[in-house]
Amino acid sequence: MIVRLSNGKEIPVEMHKVRIVQKTFLIPVEQRLKAIEEGGYNTFSLRTRDIFLDMLTDSGTNAMSDNQLAAMMVSDDAYAGCESFYKLASSIKDVLGFDFVLPVHQGRAAEHLLAKVFIKPGDVIPMNYHFTTTRAHFELAGGRVLEIYRDEALNTQSTNPFKGNLDLQKFRDVIKKYGRDKISFIRMEATTNLLGGQPFSMENLREVKKIAAENNIFLVFDGSLISENAYFIKKREKGYENKSIQEIITELMSYVDIFYLSGRKSSCVRGGFIATNNKKYYEEIKPWLPVYEGFLTYGGMSTKEIEAMAVGLREMTDVNVAGSAAEFVKYFAERLIENKIPVVTPPGGLACHLDAKLFLPHIPWSQYPAGALSAAVYIASGVRSMERGTISVDRDPDTKQEIPSDLELARLAIPRRVYTMSQIEYVVDRLTWLHKNRDLVKGLKFVEEPPVLRFFFGKLTALDNWGAKLAEAFKKEIGPE
Ligand SMILES: *Cc1c(COP(=O)(O)O)cnc(C)c1O
8 A cells, every 4th residue: 555654655555464473584796606606597496495585486475464364274185176276266256256277277278278278380370478488388289479569668667557558559450461260369468567567557468358349369368467557557547546446447347358367466375266257168168177186176275275266356355465566666666776786667566677688788689688787786686586588488399599579677676465574675776786897797598408498497607707896796786794
């Protein structure tokens, strides 16, 4: 919730109290250097004991509520017909309005099943933007992802409130060019994760659905961050100011044929599901569920997580829950901007994104500026961020050429309800120091490069040994920690 202080300043105030805590560690800069070097300058290889604030991702790292934890205690572990599943199905019906539910172990498993059932080799799948796992599964099924965002989406210094919108003219052009039969479906991602958690508007979804329906194309909605997208519609779209998050979600869902999500984000658990009101689609996917995930009433999820998800889905419609991360991201981004640090604007839903092209303009894309920035942030602060740039884009499967990423971002995720304002202030301070010393940061080079989703396990090295030089400067100016 935003509270106005008596001096006129507005701050996000936590509408919860912290009653379970987890210890965290701030190791000296010399040890941080050692940890990142051993980890191949890849923040995915760091261990929790070496991390002060883990802002790698908001995936599965959110604080659960007391009611979610309590629900986990009463889960039913029956292999078939488990009662926990029926509680989840009832939440999905109430919150999203769908009758048919297929639980899966996490979001990418939903993408795998959708790809298996609906994508034929040679198909194209238009979407507002891709997510890493989405593209991997759709391409493995022989499909090609077509990103038809509006040009504004890639402008990192923008005031456009809906950079996640699909370009309607490009959608019509795709239909004309490829024809209905080559298009598996249209996919809309609620807050485009890789664009910085940027939402689409209700109006855009309505128009997309209209075009899709006219052409007999069904609409798949990736709702992993649905509560944040709904929150932005409430905050930014005319006519929705006085609607509740639930009312907005209900309207969003009225345009959807197949819904899926990763429960690791908005609903603060670990799991996922596909849901629809279309019995035919449901029956097509259902036989594959026990093959890849598990029986229909658990789908590879722990029944404890199913219980917690049933609660989390209802809780995410609370405006203070839906807006908790978004308002912290906004505060964080505004503080960074005050300190002249280039961040993606407008602030998005899940993270504060540093624009590495602007932060480190001296590093060419082929030397991975976003990867270098993520590693440098760790050395300078003990904070773990994630590279979202060229390292996160795999090589062209045919030519093996590098594909430059549209954006070079270092993502500082804000797990929901996990960090406090003084921790945010610490990060702002260390990033300000790093920005002043940015010339010390140089590029990276692969030493081990996996063939698919290389950002997870890839190992790199620092050109000119810049990591050591940065750590040295830090020690001299700031001290050992
Ligand atoms: C996280 C995410 C996924 C993948 O979900 P996992 O649970 O990590 O497998 C897919 N789409 C979006 C938009 C996501 O944020």
